[in-house]
Amino acid sequence: MRIVSFGFQTWGRKTLQALIDSEHEVVLAVTHPAADSAYKAIWNDSVEELAREHGIPVHLTERADAETIALVKQAEPDVIVVNSWYTWMPAELYDMPPHGTLNLHDSLLPKFTGFSPVLWALISGAEEFGLTVHRMDEQLDTGDILVQKRLPIPAGATGTELVLAGMELIPGAVHEALAALTDGTAVWTPQNKAERTYFHKRSDRDSRIDWSWDAVDLERFVRALSAPYPRAYSHYRGERVEVLDAVISEARYGGTAGRVIVQEGGGAVVCGAHAHRGGNPALVITRVRTADGVEHDGAEFFARGGYLTDDPA
DSSP: OEEEEEEOHHHHHHHHHHHHHSSSEEEEEEEOOOOOSTTTTTTOOOHHHHHHHTTOOEEEOSSOOHHHHHHHHHHOOSEEEEESOOSOOOHHHHTSSTTOEEEEESSOTTTTEESOHHHHHHHHTOSEEEEEEEEOOSSTTOSOEEEEEEEEOOTTOOHHHHHHHHHTTHHHHHHHHHHHHHHTOOOOBOOOGGGOOEEOOOOGGGGBOOTTSOHHHHHHHHHHSOTTSOOOEEEETTEEEEEEEEEEEEEEEOSSTTEEEEETTEEEEOOSTTGGGSOEEEEEEEEEEETTSOEEEHHHHTTTOEEEESSOO
């Protein structure tokens, strides 16, 4: 089959590599120009570089405009394969090839449609995650499913570890999907729209710790926002502080949510609903990083006690 690839960042590069390694011909690689925004700069392995190394024509664009559609039409693809494409694609484009357009989304659809699905899956307490290959339609991540790969979320896993594990599913999923199209054995499973969950694009606000959450959720939140992602943060004595490592306390702590005291080898922060009743474990912060980039032991940093707050004041 003749394939056109749309992709960006490491996800797009790994998908293009899987296509190159297949028995099929990649006739055009469409990708975004390099970007320096916070999230686009993460996992920024170049699709363009890989395509040029293999003599594949490259088209750089921010969106699927008229020029892009014309180039794809000239390439006469049997299928378009997409992973990590940031802008809307019109039906004129995704319905153009005989086999349509396959989109790779790193969640178990219909759950976690939208953005940063692996991080949101860990934050929300999901027990598993994975990768779905589905046919693109008019809505975001809602088309019929062709291939789905599952992985459990291990205890103590970080967001980075899960993202990397999910990327390793790409080659197998791509090859299975292409084989089904080639052999005529493709089985398309409609998504149950009633089970769909959608998660929005992450911004700096989404990394700020909410001390009304319980310690179990907060410990998972800290693990989800592992490097190279923007870290979980709060404010202490007027300064923004990133929380790098934390554990759930053994004892239960009461008072005002956000109050920090040195206990259990770190800064134990009162948290959770009805914190004044003293029925909740605390989040014990063991390592932090200040705005100057210096890391500190939690017990030493919070030795004066005080409060962790939403704002610097």
